[in-house]
Amino acid sequence: MDPSGIFTWIQAQFPGWVAITLLVIDAIVRIVALGTVGYRRKPTAALGWLILIFMIPFVGIILFLFLGSPNLPQRRREKQHEINERVKSATGHRAIIGASDHLPLPLSTAAQLNYELGALPMVHGNSFELVSDSVDCIEQMTREVRGAKRFVHFEFYIVTLDDTTRQLFDALIDAHRRGVEVRILIDHLGSLGYPGYRSLVKLLDSSGLLWRRSMPIRPWRGEYQRLDLRNHRKILVVDGDVAFTGSQNIIHPSYNKASNLRRGLLWKDLMVRCTGPVVDELDAVFASDWYSETDDPLLGEIDEDLDIPEEATGVLAQVVPSGPGFEQENNLQLFTHLIYNANREIVISSPYFVPDPALLTALKTESQSGVDVRLYVGATNDHWIAGKAQESYYDELVEAGVRIFQYHSPTVLHAKFILVDDEVTVIGSSNMDERSFSINHEVSLFIVDEEFTQRMYALEREDFRSSSVPLDTAAWAERSLLRRYAENVCRLGSALL
Numbered sequence: 290m291d292p293s294g295i296f297t298w299i300q301a302q303f304p305g306w307v308a309i310t311l312l313v314i315d316a317i318v319r320i321v322a323l324g325t326v327g328y329r330r331k332p333t334a335a336l337g338w339l340i341l342i343f344m345i346p347f348v349g350i351i352l353f354l355f356l357g358s359p360n361l362p363q364r365r366r367e368k369q370h371e372i373n374e375r376v377k378s379a380t381g382h383r384a385i386i387g388a389s390d391h392l393p394l395p396l397s398t399a400a401q402l403n404y405e406l407g408a409l410p411m412v413h414g415n416s417f418e419l420v421s422d423s424v425d426c427i428e429q430m431t432r433e434v435r436g437a438k439r440f441v442h443f444e445f446y447i448v449t450l451d452d453t454t455r456q457l458f459d460a461l462i463d464a465h466r467r468g469v470e471v472r473i474l475i476d477h478l479g480s481l482g483y484p485g486y487r488s489l490v491k492l493l494d495s496s497g498l499l500w501r502r503s504m505p506i507r508p509w510r511g512e513y514q515r516l517d518l519r520n521h522r523k524i525l526v527v528d529g530d531v532a533f534t535g536s537q538n539i540i541h542p543s544y545n546k547a548s549n550l551r552r553g554l555l556w557k558d559l560m561v562r563c564t565g566p567v568v569d570e571l572d573a574v575f576a577s578d579w580y581s582e583t584d585d586p587l588l589g590e591i592d593e594d595l596d597i598p599e600e601a602t603g604v605l606a607q608v609v610p611s612g613p614g615f616e617q618e619n620n621l622q623l624f625t626h627l628i629y630n631a632n633r634e635i636v637i638s639s640p641y642f643v644p645d646p647a648l649l650t651a652l653k654t655e656s657q658s659g660v661d662v663r664l665y666v667g668a669t670n671d672h673w674i675a676g677k678a679q680e681s682y683y684d685e686l687v688e689a690g691v692r693i694f695q696y697h698s699p700t701v702l703h704a705k706f707i708l709v710d711d712e713v714t715v716i717g718s719s720n721m722d723e724r725s726f727s728i729n730h731e732v733s734l735f736i737v738d739e740e741f742t743q744r745m746y747a748l749e750r751e752d753f754r755s756s757s758v759p760l761d762t763a764a765w766a767e768r769s770l771l772r773r774y775a776e777n778v779c780r781l782g783s784a785l786l
Contacts, residue, residue, distance in 0.1 A: 318346045337781060361613050362514055365581050369614035372577040372586065373408040379595035380410050386566075387413040387599045395630035396713065396737055400607055402626060403735060406619040407610045409573065414603035415565030417734075417741055419748065421704075423542045426533065426560045427457055433527045434460040437469045442526040442575045444474040444503070446519065446718070447538035449485030450492060454539050458492060465498040473500035474578055476520045477507075484545040501582040504730075518613055520578060521729035523560075523718050524571050532568040534732060535560035536705045536718055552699055554669065559638075559704035559748075561716055561734060566597045570608035574732050577610070604738040611719065612730035620719045620733055621726040625651045627709045631660050636708040636749055638665040640701065643678045643722035643780075653689035661692075665753050667702035668695035674779045675722070681776035687762050694757035708746060712739040 319342065342349035361369075380386065384404035389397055389411075400411040420426040434441055434457065441464055450458060465471040473493065480486045493500045503520040505512040525533040537558035543549045544556065563571065573595060576587040611619035628635055628651040635655060642664065644652070656662040664686065670676030683693060696702040706716040717733030719725045736742070 315346050318350050319343060340781060361518065365514070366614060368580050368586075369577055372573070372580060375586075376408045376573055376595060380597060383410055385411045386597050387605075392605075392737070395626075399623060399626050399630075399735070403607050403609050403619070403623055406615060406617055406622060407608075409570045409608045409610070410597070411605060411607035411735070411737075412566040412570070412597050413599075413605050415563065415567050415606045415736075416604055417564075417606075417736065418562040419744060420533070420535075420560040420562055421558075421748065421752065423537055423556065423558050424453055426537055426558075427453060427539065429562065430525050430533055431457045431460045433525075433531055433533075434464055437464045437527050439528045440470040440472070440526075441528075442472050442524070442572060442579075444520070444522055444524040444575050444578060445539045446476045446479040446521045446523060447483060447540055447544075448475045448480050448489060449483045449540045449545060450489035451485045451541050451545055453541040454485075457539065458489070462492075462496045462498060465496060471498045472575075472579060473498065474503045474520070474575070474582065475500065477502040477505040478516070479519050479521070483540060485540070501579075503578060503582060505582075517724075517728060519729050520612075521718050521725065522574065522578070522610075522732045524575050524732060526568060526572045526575060529568055529572060530564065532563045532571045533560055534563065534571055534718070534734060535716060536703050549671075554671070554699045554701050556701045556703045557696070559706060559716065563734070565603055565606075567606050567608055567734065569595055569597065571732070574608060574610045577614070578730070581614075604736060604741060606737065607735045609715075609717075609733040609735050610731070611726075611733070613728065614730065618726045620731055621645065621648060623715065623733070623735060624648060624707060624721070627707065627713060627715065628652060628655055631655050631709045633710050634661040634663070634708070636663045636665070636706075636746070637721065638702065638704050638706050638753065639721040640667055640670070640703045640705070641672070641675050641679065641720040641722045641724075642666050642682070643675060644682065645723055645726060648721065649682065649685075652691060653685065656686075656690040662690070663692045663694065663749075665694045665696060665702065665749075665757060667698075667700070668758070669698040669701050671701055677776045677779035681780035683760065683765060687760065687765070693760040694754065695760060696753065696757045700756070706745065708742060708749070712737055712742050714738075714742045714745050716745075 323339070338349070338353055342353060384401045385392075385397065389400075392400070404410055420429060441461060443461065448454075461471050461473070480489075502512075504514065504518055506516060507513070523534055523537060535558065537560050542555040542558075544554075580586040609619055609623055611621075625647050628648075635652070652662055666679060670679070686693060705719055705721075706714065708714055714736040715733050716736070717731065719729075719731040719733050725731050
């Protein structure tokens with residue numbers, strides 16, 4: 290509605306002085322928004338907010354005040370900075386620990402970039418096992434917890450009690466009873482609303498073990514931050530010896546919802562079982578989140594565990610934390626750096642592919658330069674708006690030569706990884722969207738190893754490629770105008786999803 294239309298409507302509804310006051314407020318809201326919404330914000334996100342504020346000024350500005358700031362509360366940011374400095378001190382202020390002469394320049398600079406952004410160094414001496422079956426992964430985690438002797442650190446986004454996960458929580462409670470220090474972090478709004486969450490809360494409360502809601506929204510208890518800031522990380526660390534991380538939540542693969550069961554939906558994830566120094570780095574990420582929620586920094590553990598010896602054997606890897614506790618978008622900067630330095634091929638799997646302009650440009654540039662770029666997305670998406678926003682990018686990706694593969698229904702593709710050339714893998718919790726880049730706390734593993742990366746390519750061929758259908762570009766070009774309209778509307782709001 291243009292200003293003259295608003296003025297006419299207000300005049301018809303209210304006395305003259307009220308109408309003028311409301312019109313002045315409306316104009317002030319719009320003018321102030323123009324000069325403030327874009328401050329240190331991506332143009333895409335600023336545009337989304339401005340469209341909302343200009344269409345429905347009063348509702349839009351209220352939503353912006355509650356959801357518009359991507360920053361954590363000041364105290365949380367201070368805690369993250371404190372942990373970062375402690376980690377850098379414990380690791381001797383080195384971006385790479387151990388021999389690095391063999392690293393190509395683009396990869397050594399990537400390690401330096403990640404260190405500057407996330408404080409954790411690249412380290413040798415690691416080994417990794419892929420776990421692609423969700424139920425099997427929970428069983429493996431349960432076995433590790435049953436053997437725990439010192440501590441278990443558990444941090445996941447969606448966590449519920451059901452027939453699949455009960456064994457893991459029984460093992461955690463048993464470990465607590467035999468004297469193991471068990472600490473549990475569960476994202477509050479991420480888990481709230483899923484069947485089995487309330488039962489889990491009752492079980493954990495009655496068990497006596499240490500657990501906290503991550504990023505809680507309980508203002509009546511003084512717990513509040515921006516509503517849509519979430520802790521999306523997935524980490525399990527046992528005794529500092531073994532860790533699991535990746536894309537999987539702690540819930541049955543159907544996510545226990547009746548609508549999913551009716552449709553036969555099952556989530557497909559990818560986890561990594563880790564040993565070596567990266568276990569301590571993952572534990573440092575857990576420690577920073579535990580500190581944010583409890584004021585217990587676990588600093589003694591960080592100082593001891595991150596005293597990493599120099600090695601020249603084993604897999605070279607680096608943990609990359611990202612999220613609103615950091616000054617920049619750590620994961621996005623790593624992704625674009627690696628993509629721009631690709632020479633032959635790039636493979637991406639992401640359930641929510643809604644790239645920002647920098648990532649989109651990088652992929653198109655590499656594809657048009659002759660690099661084989663393959664993108665795996667789900668044919669089925671559990672978020673309609675995000676799915677339509679994702680589809681709005683297909684035309685320009687295909688025109689640039691990117692090959693898009695849709696993982697078959699009713700499986701919901703949830704695995705998140707990037708492969709670059711022969712020896713680079715990035716795998717973790719991060720999607721390829723604005724939410725994962727700037728709003729969610731995420732964690733990724735940056736692995737430089739030809740043997741592991743070839744295992745990932747084998748998984749791509751034997752599972753992802755065989756279970757996917759290439760996007761039919763001819764049929765896609767003939768989709769209806771109504772569908773295109775929906776895609777474009779969802780794309781405009783994608784930065785706010």
